[in-house]
Amino acid sequence: MLRYQGKICPMIRKIVEKAKKDAVGWTPIWHGDSEYSQFSITDGTDTYAVNLIARSCACRKWDLSGIPCAHAITVIFYNQANPDDYVAHWYRLVYNVYFFVFFLFYEMNIMIMLAEFSVSIQLVGNKSSWIHMII
Numbered sequence: 005m006l007r008y009q010g011k012i013c014p015m016i017r018k019i020v021e022k023a024k025k026d027a028v029g030w031t032p033i034w035h036g037d038s039e040y041s042q043f044s045i046t047d048g049t050d051t052y053a054v055n056l057i058a059r060s061c062a063c064r065k066w067d068l069s070g071i072p073c074a075h076a077i078t079v080i081f082y083n084q085a086n087p088d089d090y091v092a093h094w095y096r097l098v099y100n101v102y103f104f105v106f107f108l109f110y111e112m113n114i115m116i117m118l119a120e121f122s123v124s125i126q127l128v129g130n131k132s133s134w135i136h137m138i139i
Protein backbone atom coordinates (compact mmCIF):
# COMPACT_ATOMS: atom_id res chain seq x y z
CA MET A 5 0.00 0.00 0.00
CA LEU A 6 2.83 2.41 0.74
CA ARG A 7 4.24 1.87 -2.77
CA TYR A 8 1.09 3.27 -4.40
CA GLN A 9 1.83 6.83 -5.60
CA GLY A 10 -1.69 8.06 -6.49
CA LYS A 11 -3.87 10.33 -4.36
CA ILE A 12 -6.78 7.92 -3.99
CA CYS A 13 -7.01 4.19 -3.33
CA PRO A 14 -6.65 1.87 -6.37
CA MET A 15 -10.18 0.42 -6.02
CA ILE A 16 -11.70 3.92 -6.01
CA ARG A 17 -9.42 4.88 -8.93
CA LYS A 18 -11.12 2.20 -11.06
CA ILE A 19 -14.58 3.57 -10.21
CA VAL A 20 -13.48 7.13 -11.06
CA GLU A 21 -11.96 5.99 -14.37
CA LYS A 22 -15.22 4.23 -15.31
CA ALA A 23 -17.21 7.37 -14.42
CA LYS A 24 -14.87 9.39 -16.67
CA LYS A 25 -15.75 7.11 -19.59
CA ASP A 26 -19.46 7.36 -18.75
CA ALA A 27 -19.19 11.18 -18.74
CA VAL A 28 -19.03 11.17 -22.57
CA GLY A 29 -22.27 12.47 -24.13
CA TRP A 30 -23.37 14.70 -21.23
CA THR A 31 -23.58 18.46 -21.69
CA PRO A 32 -23.23 20.86 -18.74
CA ILE A 33 -25.38 23.97 -18.49
CA TRP A 34 -24.04 26.55 -16.04
CA HIS A 35 -26.64 28.16 -13.75
CA GLY A 36 -24.71 31.44 -13.50
CA ASP A 37 -23.44 31.29 -9.91
CA SER A 38 -20.16 33.08 -9.13
CA GLU A 39 -18.35 29.91 -7.97
CA TYR A 40 -19.09 27.94 -11.17
CA SER A 41 -20.50 25.16 -9.00
CA GLN A 42 -24.16 24.81 -9.97
CA PHE A 43 -24.96 23.10 -13.25
CA SER A 44 -27.59 21.06 -15.02
CA ILE A 45 -26.34 18.05 -16.93
CA THR A 46 -28.27 16.66 -19.85
CA ASP A 47 -27.82 13.99 -22.48
CA GLY A 48 -30.92 15.13 -24.40
CA THR A 49 -33.32 12.90 -22.48
CA ASP A 50 -32.34 12.97 -18.80
CA THR A 51 -31.28 16.01 -16.79
CA TYR A 52 -29.56 16.12 -13.39
CA ALA A 53 -28.61 19.04 -11.13
CA VAL A 54 -24.98 19.05 -9.94
CA ASN A 55 -23.55 21.25 -7.18
CA LEU A 56 -19.76 21.02 -6.86
CA ILE A 57 -19.53 22.92 -3.56
CA ALA A 58 -22.17 20.71 -1.91
CA ARG A 59 -20.59 17.70 -3.67
CA SER A 60 -24.03 16.61 -4.74
CA CYS A 61 -25.79 15.27 -7.82
CA ALA A 62 -29.50 14.65 -8.34
CA CYS A 63 -28.75 11.02 -9.20
CA ARG A 64 -27.54 10.69 -5.56
CA LYS A 65 -24.54 8.46 -6.41
CA TRP A 66 -22.00 11.14 -5.42
CA ASP A 67 -23.94 12.03 -2.26
CA LEU A 68 -24.10 8.42 -1.07
CA SER A 69 -20.69 7.10 -2.13
CA GLY A 70 -18.40 10.13 -1.89
CA ILE A 71 -17.14 9.32 -5.41
CA PRO A 72 -18.09 11.77 -8.20
CA CYS A 73 -20.57 10.27 -10.67
CA ALA A 74 -20.35 10.70 -14.45
CA HIS A 75 -22.54 13.82 -14.25
CA ALA A 76 -20.29 15.44 -11.66
CA ILE A 77 -17.18 14.51 -13.62
CA THR A 78 -18.66 16.21 -16.69
CA VAL A 79 -18.91 19.44 -14.68
CA ILE A 80 -15.47 18.96 -13.11
CA PHE A 81 -13.93 18.58 -16.58
CA TYR A 82 -15.90 21.62 -17.78
CA ASN A 83 -14.27 23.62 -14.95
CA GLN A 84 -10.88 22.15 -15.96
CA ALA A 85 -10.45 20.65 -12.49
CA ASN A 86 -9.23 17.23 -11.36
CA PRO A 87 -11.93 14.67 -10.40
CA ASP A 88 -9.54 13.22 -7.77
CA ASP A 89 -9.89 16.47 -5.80
CA TYR A 90 -13.61 15.80 -5.42
CA VAL A 91 -13.32 12.25 -4.08
CA ALA A 92 -14.23 12.04 -0.39
CA HIS A 93 -11.27 12.36 1.98
CA TRP A 94 -11.76 8.91 3.52
CA TYR A 95 -10.74 7.31 0.20
CA ARG A 96 -7.42 9.14 0.16
CA LEU A 97 -4.18 7.25 0.66
CA VAL A 98 -2.90 9.61 3.37
CA TYR A 99 -5.90 8.88 5.57
CA ASN A 100 -5.60 5.13 4.99
CA VAL A 101 -1.91 5.12 5.94
CA TYR A 102 -2.74 7.25 8.99
CA PHE A 103 -5.46 4.86 10.14
CA PHE A 104 -3.21 1.85 9.45
CA VAL A 105 -0.47 3.35 11.64
CA PHE A 106 -3.01 4.39 14.29
CA PHE A 107 -4.49 0.89 14.55
CA LEU A 108 -1.02 -0.66 14.47
CA PHE A 109 -0.03 1.36 17.55
CA TYR A 110 -3.47 0.76 19.07
CA GLU A 111 -2.98 -3.00 18.72
CA MET A 112 0.55 -2.73 20.10
CA ASN A 113 -0.74 -0.86 23.17
CA ILE A 114 -3.34 -3.57 23.77
CA MET A 115 -0.65 -6.25 23.49
CA ILE A 116 1.57 -4.35 25.96
CA MET A 117 -1.37 -3.95 28.36
CA LEU A 118 -2.16 -7.68 28.10
CA ALA A 119 1.49 -8.53 28.71
CA GLU A 120 1.54 -6.29 31.80
CA PHE A 121 -1.75 -7.80 32.97
CA SER A 122 -0.41 -11.35 32.62
CA VAL A 123 2.72 -10.35 34.56
CA SER A 124 0.59 -8.87 37.35
CA ILE A 125 -1.44 -12.09 37.57
CA GLN A 126 1.74 -14.07 38.01
CA LEU A 127 2.81 -11.80 40.87
CA VAL A 128 -0.39 -12.31 42.90
CA GLY A 129 0.59 -15.63 44.41
CA ASN A 130 -0.53 -19.28 44.40
CA LYS A 131 -4.08 -20.75 44.36
CA SER A 132 -4.33 -21.21 48.13
CA SER A 133 -3.77 -17.49 48.74
CA TRP A 134 -6.47 -16.60 46.16
CA ILE A 135 -9.14 -18.39 48.25
CA HIS A 136 -8.14 -16.38 51.34
CA MET A 137 -8.19 -13.17 49.31
CA ILE A 138 -11.71 -13.84 47.94
CA ILE A 139 -13.17 -14.78 51.36
Ligand SMILES: [Zn+2]
Pocket residue numbers: 052061062063064065066073074075076
Ligand atom coordinates in the same frame (compact mmCIF):
# COMPACT_ATOMS: atom_id res chain seq x y z
ZN1 LIG B 1 -24.94 12.00 -10.93
